[in-house]
Amino acid sequence: MDKAGRLQDLPVGSSEHPMRTAVPEFPEARLRELADRYAAAIAAKRRRVWLGAAVLIAVAIAAGWMGEVSLGNFVENFWRFPAYFVSIAPKFSFATAWSDLADWLWGLPRWARLLGDTLLIAYMGTLSGALCGFALCFLASANLVKSGTTVFVTRRVLEFFRTVPEIVFALIFVLAFGLGPLPGVLAIAIHTAGALGKQFAEVVENIDSKPVEGVAASGGSWVQVVRFGALPQVLSNFVSYALLRFEINVRGAAVMGFVGAGGIGQDLIEAVRKFYFTDVSAILLLIVLTVMLIDFLTERLRHRLLGLEGSTR
């Protein structure tokens, strides 16, 4: 130990140092102090984690009481969950596989048309919502609009559009416009305008201010500043966000029919409520496949877009 203490006192760079690559050893007291400090830090961290876990569990129990969680009910009835999937599964036998398949997908022409409608509802809703969001986002960006009131009001309007769930808009619109795809399109459009308006505004607020100032300095009007200073910087991001929103809206449009706002949802909820078991699985499968396909396509498109943006910079 004495030797170790002596080594500590020697400057490491000096030629008298016998082994310059040696790991420095600390005296016992110093080591103990460090170890104690480490233990204390770990203990404090552990206490924080346990405290957090305790709070989380307490809140979860309170929420469980509020949400009428009943483990007895769950254990007793859980078998129904897999049993449901078994009962909606199509009946296949080897001998008659093809006619079984035809039986299972008997409604394919109708369902395909309804799925097409669903996609169109999502598309039209996304496009019109994106255009509204596009028009509003510049008004909600603090770096382009001088008036604080305009920014504040636009932001609150966007927040309202996006916080009220689209199904609620659809419920109200069905009463105003009648059953059919129109309320679905409008509901998705409003929700999309709110969601995209916010994301667009965030993109616009993060742009490089130099082009904007440049256009303003050479005498451009507000519209010209937006068109030539801001727009070229944000367009690829906007399209990427809109595509992502389209993906989300396809899922949303699939359930619009639950409240009578068009698309495949109407047939699905009817099949569920009337226990047309194999229809449920057929429609669910078609929805899942469509959603996956759309996810795949939009992802490819978005990667290409963002890649393009990277190459031009």
Add this chain to the structure above:
Amino acid sequence: MSSFSFENRAGIAERYPDVFRTDWWQRGRIAILVGGTVGLFLFGIVQLDIPFNRLSQGMVRLGEFVQLMLPPSPGSWAEVLKYLHALGETVSIAFLGTLGGALLALPVSLLAARNVVANRIIRLLTRRGLDTIRGVDTLIWALIWVGVVGLGPFAGILAVICSDFGTFGKLFSEAIEVADKNPAEGVRSSGGNHLHSVRFGLLPQVFPVLLSQVLYYFESNTRSATIIGIVGAGGIGLQLAEQIRVLEWQKVSFLILLILVTVSSIDWISGKLRFAIIGKRTVA
């Protein structure tokens, strides 16, 4: 310098022909893109048989509804208590759904991450499974669970757990895959086994990111938990759908206001918590 004034545009154009040349290829592509977009929209109008005469009538009726909505009013204090209880159910559904979904998704997301499980088949199966679960909307899960455990918020909780399981599985596995691999290698090289390297090399890095994603989804789940009542899975959506059906517009607007306030406050709280956990960096 005078040659750069706008009067001398022809001169500038002559000197920099590349900048001023009309790029017909580019213009054609833009025209096709815009034309296709608009064309598909018009096709949609025809295919969906959008009735324009009902559009204007509907707008008038919508205006009437909005007039009837003002001022928002719950009717009576008994109603207020009922609505607050429903709101509590909604928040519980969102909270327990998010928590349960995250807890279930964590082990599965490890299976779907390339740097944890080297086996391609396991990874592929897990991913496709998660995609399938994600492809089914929360409302559909709610329909199924209502059939299993009966009407009420418990079915809503289970529905949110299911749909979040798919979402978190994907998000978590992506977060795990982009993690720095040096700490994990450090653990391996000092003698730890594979599990040690995941526990001590990987999880500590990704945990804050995962937590922030969970908090973000808590807010978004509050929105979706407000509507699953429409299919009978508890919460404020049940009340809202009911009041819309019986055209009690003042109660409708009161409920919408209640939802707005709740979602914004949860947004605010989860934002604060997220910043506290990961610092000023925003994680979507």
